[in-house]
Amino acid sequence: xxxxxxxxxxxxxxxxxxxxxxxxxxxxxxxxxxxxxxxxxxxxxxxxxxxxxxxxxxxxxxxxxxxxxxxxxxxxxxxxxxxxxxxxxxxxxxxxxxxxxxxxxxxxxxxxxxxxxxxxxxxxxxxxxxxxxxxxxxxxxxxxxxxxxxxxxxxxxxxxxxxxxxxxxxxxxxxxxxxxxxxxxxxxxxxxxxxxxxxxxxxxxxxxxxxxxxxxxxxxxxxxxxxxxxxxxxxxxxxxxxxxxxxxxxxxxxxxxxxxxxxxxxxxxxxxxxxxxxxxxxxxxxxxxxxxxxxxxxxxxxxxxxxxxxxxxxxxxxxxxxxxxxxxxxxxxxxxxxxxxxxxxxxxxxxxxxxxxxxxxxxxxxxxxxxxxxxxxxxxxxxxxxxxxxxxxxxxxxxxxxxxxxxxxxxxxxxxxxxxxxxxxxxxxxxxxxxxxxxxxxxxxxxxxxxxxxxxxxxxxxxxxxxxxxxxxxxxxxxxxxxxxxxxxxxxxxxxxxxxxxxxxxxxxxxxxxxxxxxxxxxxxxxxxxxxxxxxxxxxxxxxxxxxxxxxxxxxxxxxxxxxxxxxxxxxxxxxxxxxxxxxxxxxxxxxxxxxxxxxxxxxxxxxxxxxxxxxxxxxxxxxxxxxxxxxxxxxxxxxxxxxxxxxxxxxxxxxxxxxx
Amino acid sequence: xxxxxxxxxxxxxxxxxxxxxxxxxxxxxxxxxxxxxxxxxxxxxxxxxxxxxxxxxxxxxxxxxxxxxxxxxxxxxxxxxxxxxxxxxxxxxxxxxxxxxxxxxxxxxxxxxxxxxxxxxxxxxxxxxxxxxxxxxxxxxxxxxxxxxxxxxxxxxxxxxx
Numbered sequence: 001x002x003x004x005x006x007x008x009x010x011x012x013x014x015x016x017x018x019x020x021x022x023x024x025x026x027x028x029x030x031x032x033x034x035x036x037x038x039x040x041x042x043x044x045x046x047x048x049x050x051x052x053x054x055x056x057x058x059x060x061x062x063x064x065x066x067x068x069x070x071x072x073x074x075x076x077x078x079x080x081x082x083x084x085x086x087x088x089x090x091x092x093x094x095x096x097x098x099x100x101x102x103x104x105x106x107x108x109x110x111x112x113x114x115x116x117x118x119x120x121x122x123x124x125x126x127x128x129x130x131x132x133x134x135x136x137x138x139x140x141x142x143x144x145x146x147x148x149x150x151x152x153x154x155x156x157x158x159x160x161x162x163x164x165x166x167x168x169x170x171x172x173x174x175x176x177x178x179x180x181x182x183x184x185x186x187x188x189x190x191x192x193x194x195x196x197x198x199x200x201x202x203x204x205x206x207x208x209x210x211x212x213x214x215x216x217x218x219x220x221x222x223x224x225x226x227x228x229x230x231x232x233x234x235x236x237x238x239x240x241x242x243x244x245x246x247x248x249x250x251x252x253x254x255x256x257x258x259x260x261x262x263x264x265x266x267x268x269x270x271x272x273x274x275x276x277x278x279x280x281x282x283x284x285x286x287x288x289x290x291x292x293x294x295x296x297x298x299x300x301x302x303x304x305x306x307x308x309x310x311x312x313x314x315x316x317x318x319x320x321x322x323x324x325x326x327x328x329x330x331x332x333x334x335x336x337x338x339x340x341x342x343x344x345x346x347x348x349x350x351x352x353x354x355x356x357x358x359x360x361x362x363x364x365x366x367x368x369x370x371x372x373x374x375x376x377x378x379x380x381x382x383x384x385x386x387x388x389x390x391x392x393x394x395x396x397x398x399x400x401x402x403x404x405x406x407x408x409x410x411x412x413x414x415x416x417x418x419x420x421x422x423x424x425x426x427x428x429x430x431x432x433x434x435x436x437x438x439x440x441x442x443x444x445x446x447x448x449x450x451x452x453x454x455x456x457x458x459x460x461x462x463x464x465x466x467x468x469x470x471x472x473x474x475x476x477x478x479x480x481x482x483x484x485x486x487x488x489x490x491x492x493x494x495x496x497x498x499x500x501x502x503x504x505x506x507x508x509x510x511x512x513x514x515x516x517x518x519x520x521x522x523x524x525x526x527x528x529x530x531x532x533x534x535x536x537x538x539x540x541x542x543x544x545x546x547x548x549x550x551x552x553x554x555x556x557x558x559x560x561x562x563x564x565x566x567x568x569x570x571x572x573x574x575x576x577x578x579x580x581x582x583x584x585x586x587x588x589x590x591x592x593x594x595x596x597x598x599x600x601x602x603x604x605x606x607x608x609x610x611x612x613x614x615x616x617x618x619x620x621x622x623x624x625x626x627x628x629x630x631x632x633x634x635x636x637x638x639x640x641x642x643x644x645x646x647x648x649x650x651x652x653x654x655x656x657x658x659x660x661x
Numbered sequence: 662x663x664x665x666x667x668x669x670x671x672x673x674x675x676x677x678x679x680x681x682x683x684x685x686x687x688x689x690x691x692x693x694x695x696x697x698x699x700x701x702x703x704x705x706x707x708x709x710x711x712x713x714x715x716x717x718x719x720x721x722x723x724x725x726x727x728x729x730x731x732x733x734x735x736x737x738x739x740x741x742x743x744x745x746x747x748x749x750x751x752x753x754x755x756x757x758x759x760x761x762x763x764x765x766x767x768x769x770x771x772x773x774x775x776x777x778x779x780x781x782x783x784x785x786x787x788x789x790x791x792x793x794x795x796x797x798x799x800x801x802x803x804x805x806x807x808x809x810x811x812x813x814x815x816x817x818x819x820x821x822x823x
């Protein structure tokens with residue numbers, strides 16, 4: 001009897017201490033309470049009864065709804081967004097969306113539609129976005145037009161459509177996007193284009209259609225926000241066809257899987273007869289670029305020549321003097337001077353990233369670009385022992401500089417003296433070689449954002465970050481502090497205006513209490529992926545209302561004395577720590593439950609100790625460190641039984657003993 | 662009640678509920694190519710679906726710019742699409758590589774920008790460098806994912822060079 005009783009006693013104690021909530025699968029995921037639900041991939045053949053009537057956003061793709069009709073969604077009267085991608089819908093019957101007055105976006109992509117009833121789309125008062133991608137449609141007559149007055153975008157990609165001609169009376173007062181990509185449209189006639197006349201500032205996508213002809217004058221006096229002829233083989237046809245049109249953005253790039261022929265300069269003659277602001281020509285081959293090639297580009301503000309196999313641009317180019325933005329990424333320049341920057345005196349933005357060979361920055365190659373605001377030289381294998389004053393000579397208006405993902409750069413004091421207006425500097429994943437006591441960022445009086453992540457910097461240099469009076473954002477992740485410890489005196493102390501500090505992956509094991517004492521207005525501190533214990537939390541005692549990321553550290557027990565510091569913060573992430581769920585951490589565990597609204601990633605904040613609770617969410621743990629009422633009851637019962645048994649035993653013993661006297 | 666039953670009760674109460682998502686069978690193993698001393702087998706490791714792949718001109722001396730045929734259903738938009746390759750031989754990692762296939766500012770292929778739900782068939786070049794495969798057996802893990810790191814396709818491949 002005794003072992004049985006002690007088992008019951010044990011069970012009573014344990015059952016009070018741990019509760020795990022079983023998760024039920026095959027349920028829609030609630031993304032926003034009573035509003036947004038995701039029911040993807042569940043094989044549902046109807047709207048589940050568990051969805052509240054107030055649902056506004058419903059992701060219902062990859063389910064099974066062969067027929068949809070007026071009863072299918074009737075209960076969900078507040079729907080604004082409905083995604084029915086690949087639900088095997090064949091039929092859309094009369095008045096299917098009758099009660100969805102708020103419906104704004106309807107996605108019917110990849111359904112093998114056989115028929116849509118004339119009143120299928122009636123109901124919504126302001127239907128704005130319709131997706132009929134890959135629905136097997138061959139004619140636009142298929143879409144019932146009654147209720148499309150407010151339509152802003154119509155997506156008809158990957159169908160069998162051969163003409164863009166919209167049906168007569170198709171409402172297009174508000175139409176802004178008409179997407180026909182990957183159809184079978186080969187010819188654009190005057191009649192086709194006239195059907196679009198009422199639309200203003202339209203974006204028309206004809207990518208992947210293989211246009212082989214445009215009727216002369218079809219685009220006469222038309223104005224488009226954007227036109228996309230991506231993958232078209234014959235650019236001559238396009239330029240000729242677009243005569244006398246105005247296009248803000250013209251996308252004429254091609255792709256790796258399309259065999260294009262080399263473009264000769266004469267193709268661009270057509271540009272003289274039209275007005276384009278932005279032109280995209282990526283992945284084409286130009287076989288005879290000369291200084292005269294671009295003479296019809298005078299109206300251009302932006303030119304994108306990404307991956308066009310360029311090794312150099314000739315000097316004395318005519319026609320690009322007004323150009324503001326130039327993209328020369330993924331080409332094959334050996335030296336920055338080979339772009340002949342004096343061709344583009346008005347340039348404000350220059351992108352030359354992902355160069356296919358090591359880029360030598362040379363000396364003063366960009367010195368004529370006095371108006372340059374943004375320069376992107378990332379992923380270029382740039383390597384230099386003394387950066388960057390010679391290389392960036394005379395770029396006195398530069399505000400944004402990206403040198404991330406390059407080879408090692410040597411920086412001396414005042415390395416960016418030539419660009420005193422810099423507001424953003426990105427050097428992530430570029431190894432920086434800075435000698436002791438040098439201050440490379442000295443005198444960047446306007447710098448607000450500095451990314452030094454994974455630059456392999458040594459923070460023992462106290463002057464590393466000197467001279468940055470208004471710095472608001474610093475990413476210092478992946479760098480090293482001496483002995484994994486941030487001491488009271490450290491290079492961060494000079495950054496009094498810092499709001500965001502990232503110190504993840506710094507191999508930190510401790511932070512001095514006073515280490516951040518002069519950083520008074522920080523509101524975002526990321527200390528994740530280090531080896532910090534709870535002692536380091538004291539360094540944040542002077543901060544209030546911050547976002548604090550302590551994920552993936554070595555925090556086990558948080559003593560009660562540190563809890564007020566956590567309480568005064570806005571959001572805290574403790575995911576991936578070896579948190580203790582025994583009675584020695586009871587104050588923190590109680591605090592955790594009371595402050596769930598402050599905690600991030602609670603799903604992945606798990607116990608590591610004791611072994612019995614390893615992997616259980618902290619939020620699911622209820623610890624009783626006194627003995628529970630049930631426990632007390634059983635304890636009393638057990639003790640009384642024990643006493644009774646003892647008394648009997650003593651009695652028997654005495655009786656037995658005295659019997660034999 | 663005996664102590665075994667009590668222990669069982671304690672265990673069921675305390676152990677975290679194991680989620681019952683285990684799908685019965687794995688996808689079948691397919692052959693992407695087999696000729697010229699090279700055999701490539703693959704199996705989809707996306708629990709939601711299988712996909713089809715075949716490689717032209719299979720050989721120990723892989724020529725540059727191979728042509729492949731590829732068919733699958735998109736579970737995600739692929740405005741941005743990235744490929745991770747992990748190459749393992751005899752249990753140790755030889756190579757990890759990540760490559761952008763579609764980016765907003767550089768859609769390399771014509772299928773870039775297609776939408777969730779679309780069925781894709783691609784027959785064309787992959788722009789790979791040429792390389793000779795030394796004799797042996799290799800494990801290759803290929804993962805296609807988009808800007809939200811949502812899986813588009815996943816393949817566990819075995820390459821046997823003899």
